[in-house]
Amino acid sequence: MQVQILGTGQLLDLQRKLRAAGHENIRRSMQRRIRRAAEPLRDDLQDKIRTLTITSTGRKAGKRGGPSPTTRPLRASIAQAIRISVRTTGNPGAKVWVDRSALPPDITNGVVTRLNEGRLRHPTFGNRKRWGQQNATPGWWDKTVRAHQPRITREVERVVDDVRRRLE
Template sequence: MPRSVQILGTGQLLELSRKLRAAGGPRLRANTARRIRRAAEPLQKDLQQAIRTVELPGSGRKGRGGPSPTRRPLRATLAGAVRISVRSGASPGARVWLDHSRLPDDITAGVAARIDDGRLRHPTFGNRKRWANQWARPSGWWSKTVQDGTQRMRDEVARVRDDVRRDLQ
């Protein structure tokens, strides 16, 4: 599973970045960055919704289970870690990624990839001597959602690029 999706460094965006610097308009640069961020927001929201709706049934006996002892739901925590960044410097573009620094220490970086593949193995109620498997239908919550949303994001960034290029001429 790719850890992020990026749209950056195309020749046209680099040319546009140079023209923005030459024009010296900080308001124009800020406006462009804001519009590129808005182009990435639907993909971020789709990813957050996708992880919140992944079903992770327990593998234990029926009637067991209950609320998380950490009071921190896994899917909501992962959804909160999906981030956007926009760059307008030497390598302009937008990036949507899972920010591992926003995850608690007990959730490793590979958890999202394993959920994407359909299997999650974890200690039972924090007991590292006893492990449980949770199986999900391989939902592709990340890979499929990114694949579906990338073209829309690219099209919107191209539209922003063309609008700004028109303004600069």
């Protein structure tokens, strides 16, 4: 699951001009400003997943339960794996995504997608013969991204215009 803010035409053109002009400090400044524009989105996504309500149907009468086989909280693990990357070369833009390599091995990227859909099915305590279902508020990722997109787009446009003016 990832978000990409791309103004590829403007950013590619600007990237060529930066490379031709050899202004490394302007390029670094542009990257830093684009990253700053995406940081509130990352922070808000982390807050949303940390406070996401996840409910289950619970155990039926007479069924045994037990402690969780993992000591790691699901929502905190996902929040720590949300990353930002900014590129000004190749395919320029800013990307906010869930880094699979930062997730514990038993939490796949599909878990995040299914939580965004509002329904997570999983084996009960690792027993693949018994499955449980948990429900979450659907669209937590999509709604947060949509709320931030106009602001990020304005910020990136402002940064590109500033850099373009500096180069002219």
